Amino acid sequence: AQTVTQSQPEMSVQEAETVTLSCTYDTSENNYYLFWYKQPPSRQMILVIRQEAYKQQNATENRFSVNFQKAAKSFSLKISDSQLGDTAMYFCAFMTPYNNNDMRFGAGTRLTVKP
Amino acid sequence: GAGVSQSPRYKVAKRGQDVALRCDPISGHVSLFWYQQALGQGPEFLTYFQNEAQLDKSGLPSDRFFAERPEGSVSTLKIQRTQQEDSAVYLCASSITGNYGYTFGSGTRLTVV
Numbered sequence: 001a002q003t004v005t006q007s008q009p010e011m012s013v014q015e016a017e018t019v020t021l022s023c024t025y026d027t028s029e030n031n032y033y034l035f036w037y038k039q040p041p042s043r044q045m046i047l048v049i050r051q052e053a054y055k056q057q058n059a060t061e062n063r064f065s066v067n068f069q070k071a072a073k074s075f076s077l078k079i080s081d082s083q084l085g086d087t088a089m090y091f092c093a094f095m096t097p098y099n100n101n102d103m104r105f106g107a108g109t110r111l112t113v114k115p
Numbered sequence: 116g117a118g119v120s121q122s123p124r125y126k127v128a129k130r131g132q133d134v135a136l137r138c139d140p141i142s143g144h145v146s147l148f149w150y151q152q153a154l155g156q157g158p159e160f161l162t163y164f165q166n167e168a169q170l171d172k173s174g175l176p177s178d179r180f181f182a183e184r185p186e187g188s189v190s191t192l193k194i195q196r197t198q199q200e201d202s203a204v205y206l207c208a209s210s211i212t213g214n215y216g217y218t219f220g221s222g223t224r225l226t227v228v
Contacts, residue, residue: 004157035216043204045158045219091157097214102171103148105157 002027004094006106013082014114020067021077021109023092030054034068034075035093035103038086045091051075082113117141119220121207127226128197136192136223140209147190148217149182150206158206164190197227 150158208217
């Protein structure tokens with residue numbers, strides 16, 4: 001069974017600084033997809049970034065980038081130039097292409113950006 | 116529509132009441148998912164539809180939970196004889212193909228008193 005672990009329940013960062021959120025996962029599959037979702041107080045889960053396991057290159061989306069270490073089964077999210085609007089819960093998620101009706105989520109990290 | 120729409124946004128039910136939660140997915144999205152999110156936790160999978168077919172309901176916690184999508188678009192999650200442990204946010208998501216991630220609605224917060 002696949003599991004996703006986020007070991008940082010809460011983090012904070014000063015506005016304009018950089019912060020890294022950790023995620024590890026456990027799977028025996030070789031091909032899979034990893035995601036980071038943001039959930040602000042509005043509750044809507046918003047896709048931040050997506051990584052395909054067979055791609056070596058780390059995904060980037062503007063101020064958001066990942067450090068994907070396949071051998072270590074690690075998938076951390078780096079937020080550069082943090083903004084107040086980045087304050088939210090962040091969830092790491094895992095899914096295999098053979099079973100895309102089962103996206104597994106970690107327990108989340110609450111990020112607070114301080115002015 | 117432009118996004119996944121869920122209603123009601125908030126629902127308070129007395130223990131033992133039946134509730135129905137509605138999800139209107141993005142037009143054309145074949146796949147529809149229901150998740151349950153307890154306070155301070157990540158979403159947990161409940162059930163999955165491909166068009167009108169319910170292909171996986173392994174996550175439904177008890178036979179009090181029932182979901183349907185009769186015409187392959189709008190879906191309803193029904194909870195019978197609600198219990199306090201059913202209190203949670205119920206998230207609906209849809210996708211064309213899950214490999215690119217799901218689009219989520221804003222959820223329904225259910226409180227059972």
